[in-house]
């Protein structure tokens with residue numbers, strides 16, 4: 001059998017594993033040390049890649065590093081935030097999952113990547129790699145509001161967290177519960193941003209909560225763009241008087257002490273706020289020289305990859321997956337920054353590493369992702385919208401995107417089943433709920 005035939009078996013499970021065990025020179029069974037894969041970021045993208053590597057290339061030594069010992073789900077967190085449901089998806093103990101699936105996990109903060117030496121420097125030590133996957137998601141770019149005044153940014157984040165990163169969820173909920181009335185301001189940051197429907201869903205669920213709790217207040221939504229019509233129509237009809245929508249309103253700065261948002265159209269005072277500055281990939285990729293080129297030759301704060309194979313444009317030993325990716329197509333720019341997408345990209349990156357660690361490069365191995373999002377339009381009775389995004393490769397090699405929306409007026413936990421399905425299929429965490 002030729003090498004090309006072996007590669008064709010990727011994705012066919014047992015057949016692939018049986019054939020490739022003897023195909024890799026230098027495997028653990030051949031008496032040579034196993035190649036090391038380090039995955040930085042153990043969430044949707046990173047854990048999916050780790051599981052895929054265990055399935056496809058069991059001879060590799062796989063280490064996942066994440067700051068947090070527990071995975072907390074941002075997907076499906078909005079109904080939990082307003083007390084409409086219990087936390088929809090269980091928290092996952094990363095060490096227990098790693099032990100179950102047969103890779104290693106350490107809770108540690110990665111501070112530097114040395115690509116020349118193929119080393120990752122953490123708060124606790126140094127880890128060598130043969131292959132690196134960076135799946136560190138995104139972070140807030142408070143410099144857009146505060147320049148280099150890091151103290152101001154810290155005060156803002158502590159007092160009024162935006163809730164787009166998982167470790168803010170508990171404090172986000174506590175702050176919301178303390179809201180006793182007045183103006184609660186949330187914003188829709190300029191794209192690219194994490195889970196584009198999430199702020200609209202949050203606005204509708206908080207409006208429902210304010211009404212249900214009998215609180216005298218409203219939600220003001222400051223949208224850097226024009227809004228998504230499906231949601232803005234609901235704001236105007238069903239949530240009239242509860243949601244005050246301001247399209248094309250870019251936030252210039254926020255004073256958390258006087259509680260005032262400054263926009264080009266004037267100041268907006270608030271009693272409580274959930275405000276996100278522009279988003280960017282985590283700082284690590286900038287340090288590691290993995291960013292894409294933006295306009296006028298400046299670096300853009302997103303990871304630059306070969307869109308079909310997910311290796312860094314700067315280094316074929318380094319892969320990137322998940323929300324930190326930069327543009328992948330001239331037709332639509334970034335993939336939607338969703339957990340579903342992150343799992344599919346993680347699986348693809350894992351596959352690429354499995355094949356390359358055995359055979360070197362394989363240009364023919366290409367997976368295109370997909371994404372599904374369940375958005376709550378109302379809380380009681382529940383009403384949801386399902387947004388599906390699929391991709392195809394055009395004849396000229398450019399990735400094309402199709403988006404469709406499906407009303408779900410009487411949901412029966414489809415969102416929960418979707419989330420549990422991702423946990424099981426992508427992360428390998430089978431759970432009864």
Ligand SMILES: Cc1cc2nc3c(=O)[nH]c(=O)nc-3n(C[C@H](O)[C@H](O)[C@H](O)COP(=O)(O)OP(=O)(O)OC[C@H]3O[C@@H](n4cnc5c(N)ncnc54)[C@H](O)[C@@H]3O)c2cc1C
Nearest residue numbers: 041043044045067074075110137195322323337338339340
């Ligand atoms: C309110 C809300 C609702 C959402 N709903 C949905 C939904 O319904 N469906 C959906 O598909 N998506 C949804 N999303 C989007 C989804 O949460 C993200 O797209 C997803 O989390 C991206 O996964 P990731 O693995 O790329 O990054 P992340 O989830 O951000 O994970 C990155 C990981 O890297 C770790 N890390 C970062 N830097 C370091 C470092 N230096 N050292 C060590 N560890 C590090 C972090 O601790 C983190 O665990 C929602 C998001 C929000 C905010």
